[in-house]
Amino acid sequence: MGVKQLQTLLSELDALLATCTRCGRCQSVCPVFSTTRMEGDVTRGKIALLEGLAHQMLTDAGGVKARLDTCLLCGTCEASCPSGVKVMDIFLKARTILTAYEGFSPLKRAVFRGSLSRPRLFSALLGIGVRLQSPFLKTASTFHGTSCSAVARPFLGGRHLVPLADRFLSSRFSNLNKKGKRGAPRVAVFPGCVVDKVYPKIGTDLLKILTHYQTGIILPGHPACCGIPALAAGDRKTFDQLVRYNLERFPADTFDVLVTPCATCTATLKNLWVSLADGFSADAQKQIRALSEKVMDISQFLVDYLNVGAPQNTAVNPLKVTWHDPCHLKKSLGVAVQPRKLIQAIPTLSLVEMAVPDTCCGSGGSFTLQQYDISKQIGLQKADQIVSTGAAVVSTGCPACMMQITDMLSQKGAKIAVKHVVELYADSL
Numbered sequence: 001m002g003v004k005q006l007q008t009l010l011s012e013l014d015a016l017l018a019t020c021t022r023c024g025r026c027q028s029v030c031p032v033f034s035t036t037r038m039e040g041d042v043t044r045g046k047i048a049l050l051e052g053l054a055h056q057m058l059t060d061a062g063g064v065k066a067r068l069d070t071c072l073l074c075g076t077c078e079a080s081c082p083s084g085v086k087v088m089d090i091f092l093k094a095r096t097i098l099t100a101y102e103g104f105s106p107l108k109r110a111v112f113r114g115s116l117s118r119p120r121l122f123s124a125l126l127g128i129g130v131r132l133q134s135p136f137l138k139t140a141s142t143f144h145g146t147s148c149s150a151v152a153r154p155f156l157g158g159r160h161l162v163p164l165a166d167r168f169l170s171s172r173f174s175n176l177n178k179k180g181k182r183g184a185p186r187v188a189v190f191p192g193c194v195v196d197k198v199y200p201k202i203g204t205d206l207l208k209i210l211t212h213y214q215t216g217i218i219l220p221g222h223p224a225c226c227g228i229p230a231l232a233a234g235d236r237k238t239f240d241q242l243v244r245y246n247l248e249r250f251p252a253d254t255f256d257v258l259v260t261p262c263a264t265c266t267a268t269l270k271n272l273w274v275s276l277a278d279g280f281s282a283d284a285q286k287q288i289r290a291l292s293e294k295v296m297d298i299s300q301f302l303v304d305y306l307n308v309g310a311p312q313n314t315a316v317n318p319l320k321v322t323w324h325d326p327c328h329l330k331k332s333l334g335v336a337v338q339p340r341k342l343i344q345a346i347p348t349l350s351l352v353e354m355a356v357p358d359t360c361c362g363s364g365g366s367f368t369l370q371q372y373d374i375s376k377q378i379g380l381q382k383a384d385q386i387v388s389t390g391a392a393v394v395s396t397g398c399p400a401c402m403m404q405i406t407d408m409l410s411q412k413g414a415k416i417a418v419k420h421v422v423e424l425y426a427d428s429l
Contacts, residue, residue, distance in 0.1 A: 015049065015115065016090045018265050020047045020081055026077035028086075032070060033362040035377045040067050043077040043087055050094050065098045070371060072364030072378075073232055074327035088332075089275055092231055099234025112230045117238040119224035119245065129177065130164045134142055137163060141410040144418070157372040162395075162403050162408035169200035169223075173207065176219035185305065186216035188294075190246075190253035190269065192262035193225050194399035201263050202399065205426035206298055213306055215322065216256075220249040226268040229366055231276075236241055243273055244284065257305060259298045261422050263329035263398035264365065266330035270295040271332060297329060299339040299421055301395055309341035318350035322391040324382070324405065325358035326398035339421045341399050346428040349393075354385040363404035375404070383408035386416060393417045395424055 026043035027033055033042040040049065051069055071091060078087040102164055104112070115122045130158065137147035146160035180186065187210055191203045210217050224245050230238035250258060260266045274292050277285045302308040321343055330336045336358070343351045362368065362378030386394045394409075394416055396402060406418045 013090065013093050016086055016093070017047055017051060020044070020086045021083050022048075023082065025080055025082060026075060028077045029080045030429050031074065031076065031362065032072060035374050036070075041070050043085075044380045046071065047085075047090065049364045050090070052089070061102050062210065065095075068095055068098065069128070069367075070374070072360060072362070072367050074364060075331045076327060076360060079106070079317070079331035088272070092272070092276070095232065095234035096236045097234075100236075104235070108233060112233060112235045112238045116225055116230060117241045118229075119222050122225075123168065123197075123222070126164060127168070128164060133163055137161075141413075143241050143415050144406050144410040146406060146410040156274055157376075158411075159368075159372065159376075162406055164197055165200050167200065169196045170205035170221065172200065172204070173219055174221035176207075176217055178211075178217040180216035181214035184215045185256040186218060187301070188218040188220075188252070188258040190226070190258055190262075190265060190295075191219075191223060192260055192265040192399065193223075195261055196223050199399050199402065199420070202351060202420045202422050205422050206259070206261050208426045209298075209422065209429065213308075215306075218250075218255050221251075224249070226262075226265040228264055228268045228272070231268075231272065232366055236279075237278075242280065243280070243288070244351075245352075247284065247287050247291065249324040250291060252287060252294060255294065256358050257301055258291065258295050260295070260302045261298045261397070261399070263297065263326035263333070263335075264400060266295060266297045267328040267332040268303055270428060277368075288423070297333065297335050297338070297397060299342050300333075300335045302425070303338040303341050309338070309345040315347045318348055319393060320352050320389070320391040321349045321393045321395055321419075322352050322354050322386060322389040323357055323421075324354075324361060324386070324394055324396040324397055326401050327358070327360050329397050330358050335397075336385065339395070342421050343395060346424060348428065349424065352389045352391050354389045356385065359385070361401045361404045361408075363400045366402055368404060376408070379401070379404050379408040380412070383412055387412070387414050391416060393419050393424070395421045397421055 022044055024044055030042045033293040039045040046067055049064055053388050068091060075088055115125055136149050140146040140148040140160040147163050148160055149156055182287060195202045225242055227239040227242040270292050273288050277288045323340055325336055340351060343349055360384045362375040402418050409416055
């Protein structure tokens, strides 16, 4: 990134920072602050640190970056801010500036620019990982299907992880283009990396539902990341590459709706692609806006577009299910009623709400890899809420949340199944 680009980003950042009134509302809702009780970990503290970032970069760039990285990017503070501060934009721009100034570590350069930015290579490398993972893992919970690793403990901590799937969704369905019944919408499917490579059943169940309603289905081959992991790491170059790649895979004039089963992918495609489109050509910006307008979470599509989800008479002795609101689904997109309606439309299930269903699970994508101790403390609080409902199943709409919640419940020895709402609804058809 050149000096002029850096100056432009700093100017844009200063303009965004000016809207914060330091009221402290963010402190009352921040899951990280509630765990660490450190002012520097709350949004207000980070914003104060970012004022005069150009000077801070010269004196303590590493310290500023460390504070910025202690953030889940969950969006809770932005959703609660009475002044409408664009917190996500601020932190993502700041991370980009600091990464441009400090540069990448060799490991991050290899992960993001060496593999994630090259979707076919990324899939091939993880495919090799599938074959190599077994010797390094031992079963942690047969109920949850989790594993742990003594060898990888320095990198993974004591987490109970969900291994890579034996077969990726993209290896089962490639370049799918099915016509629907007359008058049915043409639906493009963006599965997301975690569904493709860890939870392919969610993807196959999503396709089962669309087939049941006889929609058109478009699922291009060689899937790519939505770009949020790179963006969260401050790698704007890789993010831009992935946006361009996906624009080629999903021309907006070829479908009516683009659905995803991943809350974070949905929020990225619908919100972040648009807010960060300034660096693209006028034609690319037009394509981004056109695609963004058609993006919907899968539960939102089923309930609001297809009118699925009318409450049914509950069966005798229904299975109790509780719902976890993913941060990016409820707080970034305002989608909370629709997945509940889907659950209520299944007569064999009974929805029981936990005390605070929209508290963060502590995942934050790459946050849990870098800040596992904090992530685990937040996650265990969520697990306690889930257990207290007496539910047999906890459902959600984000595969990253599923991994985090599964880890926490597995470590607690709680035999509560973790299911995507798509899986629950598909099983009822």
